Structures are given as structure tokens and as C-alpha cells.
Amino acid sequence: MGKTLFDKVWDKHVVRSIKDGPDVLFIDRHMVHEVTSPVAFRGLENRNLKVLFPKKTFATADHNTPTLNQHLPVKDPLSSKQLLALEKNAKKHKILYWGLGHKKNGIVHVIGPEHGITLPGTTIVCGDSHTSTHGAFGAIAFGIGTSEVEMVLSSQCVMQQKPKRMRIFIDGKLQKGVTPKDVALFIISKLSASGATGFFIEYSGEVFKDMSMEGRMTVCNLSIEMGARGGMIAPDEKTLEYIKDREFTPKGNAWKNAQKYWNSLYSDIDANFDKDISFDGSLIDPMITFGTNPGMGISISNKIPSSRDQSDNEKSYKRSLNYMNFNEGENMIGKKIDYVFLGSCTNGRIEDFRAFSKIVQGKKKADDVIAWLVPGSHKVRNSIKEEGLLDILNDAGFELREPGCSACLAMNEDKIPAGKYVISTSNRNFEGRQGPGSRTLLASPIAVAAAAITGKITDPRKYL
């Protein structure tokens, strides 16, 4: 019987299989950031261990960094201590570190692909659940906890039970105004926030074939929001075109050899999936969430569903609506917005800024809306300037910040105030995720742009 894409990559990396236990999986790329690593480095020291493969380890600062005045010392003493700890640890263990202010600095899942660290057929981990982003390149990429970070630092391996395989197949052409973010929110709304737990997903079909690499990253990024370990897409010409000639991409003969391996990375026709799901891409609408988990999403022009139609129990559903101060049966269109957030590893790439700029070009930001536009990396920020998008944004009354995770997890000072509504391109609408008491509506960059100029939830198709 044939193998799935996932099996091909996984099996190649199994160092040892433990009977009635996990596999010992070799990791090609380990990305490290300041928040989930200090305890792991400390653990190494306590056990007197070294980093086994410093060259397979890459560090950046992103979760807890300011997005204004990055050239000044970091004000928050605890944040500054974490940054210092990573800098010291990186130096001590000879790990490449693109710290705050470095021209290659940015969100870990944005800079990996930008510099060719992310490659097809590799295994990639990071102490961050959205590591699934890198699956867009046909890599097995997943988030790990700090104990596992320590494990990978010391042994370049993690011990994992092999997940089951799920295929999500979407054929057809997307309607105008439907973005990769909408496709992902649509899938999650169908499967629920836990519907893919225990699975690794392969996305296939015309919709994903047609998508840009940026779009594929957005989709794979959100795999974790339905509980999946990760999601991946078979590499194709677009993938190779994207990675070619980047800093860490193999060159010359190494490229040719790698290509042979990469060309074998697809699911065989007779491969077996534990679960197969398919949707018609032409039926997907622009989406928005209305509750406190990413599974609570609907077409933007629909009404908030009744608790009777939900898989979660009624009490949890009502609790969620109560937190949002929404009622069953209400329209989403027209609801007032206080903040907009464009950024994060989900939608903080250049394509997202292009899409946003196109909508706001020649218009003005609504007066009572506060907008935070945070590029995923310095590279993205520079492209925004070079492509003339910054002028468009400034003319429309928007400012651009410096890169980082920012209000995606609100660990730095970028916190949405209690009770306020934010329409956000990030990935989690949990209670308080974007600041204590904040209320998040997840949507695509163009839906966020439309809300930024009207001050209300607006169907982005009106502005295309």
C-alpha cells in the first residue's frame, strides 16, 4: 500500500520506535524564542548537558518585544530579562540569534520561510503551537512544550506518538473576496476547535494548489486551532520557486539532490488516511468569528447561530456569547469595532499588507477606530516601504509599527482594553487573549481593512 506525504517524511526521521510508546523523531530545524526557552536552557545546565546541534537551532525574539521604539532599551524589566537570557544562552551555546533590532528579526514563523530555514521534507519544531505554519512547504512542523524544547536542544529529538492522518480536500474556485484565512476559518467552523485533535492534516485539492505560498502558510498556521498536531501541503513548483536562492536553502549540487527527495513528497494514490473530509471551495464565504474559540465562526453576512445547533454544550456556548456581549440571532454586519489588528504569524506577511492597502487606498480610517498594523518581520516592513504601501497606508491615516507578535498574544504593552472589540487577523479569539477582558473577532486582512474604514463589521466584497 502507498504512503501518505506525512508518512514519508515522518518515517524518514524515526531514529527508534519504542514498543507501546512514542517514536524518537529526529528534528532538522529547531526554532527558539525568548518566552518558552529560558527554563529549557536552565534545565540543560542543571543536567550538565550541551546543545547537541547548534547549527540546527535558530533563535529570535518576537513574543514579548515592543512594536514601537525598538532602538530604545526595553522598558518592562521582566521582558528585558527574558531577552537578555536568550541572548546569553545563544552566545554560550553558539546558536544563531536574530535579536531585537536585527535586520532579519521578526516572528519566528515568518522569518523561517523568509530565509530558507523552512524546507520541504524536513521536521521542524518550536516552543509555539503555530509552528504548524511551516507545513505549507511540505514539512512536518509542530509546536512543543518547554520540556520538549530542552529535549531537542540536548538530543535533537522529540519523543512523539505518531498522529493519525487526515486529508482535507477542497476543490473548486474560491469566490472573489474569499481569502486563505476564510478557507481556514471555514474548515475550523465545520470541524470545531477540537475536531482534528490527534491528527496531522494534509490539505489537498485545487483550492490549495491555486494558493500562493503565503496563503498556504495562513491555512497551515491555523491547523492547530482545530486541535491538529499540524497541517501540510505537498511541495510543488511554487514551493521550490519560493525557497530557491534563500540564505539557508541548499545550493548547486545540494539543491539538485534535495530536489530528487522533494519530488517524491506527495501522497501515493493508494495511500490510506484515517479520515477523509472534503468541501466545495466555491461555497465558502468571507468569514468572521463571534465567540471565544476559533471554531465559532460564520459567514460574515450570517446571523449568530442558536445554541441548539452547537456541538459544545449549551452552558459553554452561552457563557461564550455572554463574554462577547452578543446574542443568538444577531447580525454580525454593522457591529461596532473599537480596534483593528493587522499582523501575527497568521496574516503578517507582505501579501496581507498588500491586500489591506488595496482596500484602504484613497479612503480614510474611521475616526473612532484605533488601528495597529504590525508587520511579521523587518523584511516585510521593508517591502511595505519599497512597494509604496506605506504611503497608501499613511495617506489613509494608518501608521506602521515595528515587527513582533504584538497584540496577537498581548504579552508586551499592545493590549486591547477590557470590553473593547477588536477585529483581528490573528488566530485566537480566546477570552482575554488580546488583553484582559478584550473581545476578539477573527477575520481576513480585507475584512479587517473594510472594518477599519467604516468602524463597523462590513462585508469586504463591497470594497473590491
Added chain:
Amino acid sequence: MAYEKFNILKSTAVPLPIENIDTDQIIPARFLKATERLGFGDNLFRDWRYSSDNNLNENFVLNNCIYDGKILIAGKNFGSGSSREHAAWAIYDYGFRCVISSFFADIFKNNCLNIGVLPLKVTQEDLDYILELVFENPSLEITVDLMNQKLIIPDKEFQRFFEINSFKKNNLMNGLDDIDYLKNMKDEIINFSNKIPF
């Protein structure tokens, strides 16, 4: 991490019948700034335990002195969202050694097993039943027998077998973690790395 060996746990339990409790609720991001793993228990469920002006929220179960114990019973899909191991640390640091739910998020489950907290999965029916029992009688004693993989409520003659792979079980019972195992594989790993293209 060194943790207390897990063998037989006999304890009362704290009921938290909310579904989809994500790790941002277990420990909000603003408390992740520490560079040590201790002390997170103080901020476990912070935004549910305290109101925004830092007053104790008397309605929240952890602030209700009738309920106490080393077992937390939570609604389905517990621990979803962020991979932060701080969530598992906070649970351990607060004093819980076992979480019972009908469904756990994957990364959270692994994190728990790596630091000495047992995520114990039961059916939705059993979960509802146990929650009901605890609400009826907060001093109900629950026994978790890891060796025999049994969840027992002696008073009710309730007994259930639960799944855990034997590798992780052995780790928990001996206070070991995966690094202890991987340390001994160093040469095998280095050899293996030569076969891998990247």
C-alpha cells in the same frame, strides 16, 4: 524536571465543568515573563479567580473552600491553544497531580506527562457522572491507581480502566522524563543525523 513520583493518588476533587478551556485561561500570557518554572500556581486561572480590580472572585470554584484536592475535573477539550508548558506548571504548582476530562488537547497532554501531571481521559458520560457526584458530595474521595490504570470511587463502587502508554506510565511512576531516556541515545542519534539530508 524532577517531580514527585506518581503511584496511587487518593484525593477529593475540584470540579470545573467548562468546555474548551484553553491555556490562555489556565495561565494568561502576561504571566509568562518569568525565567524560572516555579510560582505559576499563584496565577492559575488568574482572570477567573480575580476580577479586573484584583479582588477575589468568590464565585469561582478555586475560591470556594468546599472544594479542594489534588484532582481537577474539567470539561471536554481541556488545554487547547497555546503550547505554553507554563499551563501544566501552573496546575502542578497549585497542587494538582491529575486532571480528569473527556478530551485533552495534544500538546497540553504531552506537557503534563513530561512534568508529572496525569491527564486522565474518561468518556463524556463518566465525566458527567463524576462531576455530578462531586457536586453532590465535595468530600468524595477519588482514587487514581496508575500502576493498574484504574480510576476508582470507592463509595460508589465505581471503577474504570484508563489508557496510558506503558512508556509514559513508567516515566510517571519513576519520576523520569524523556530526556533521561534520550541522553543514552546520543551516539545512535549522531549516527542517524548523517543519513538525513538537511
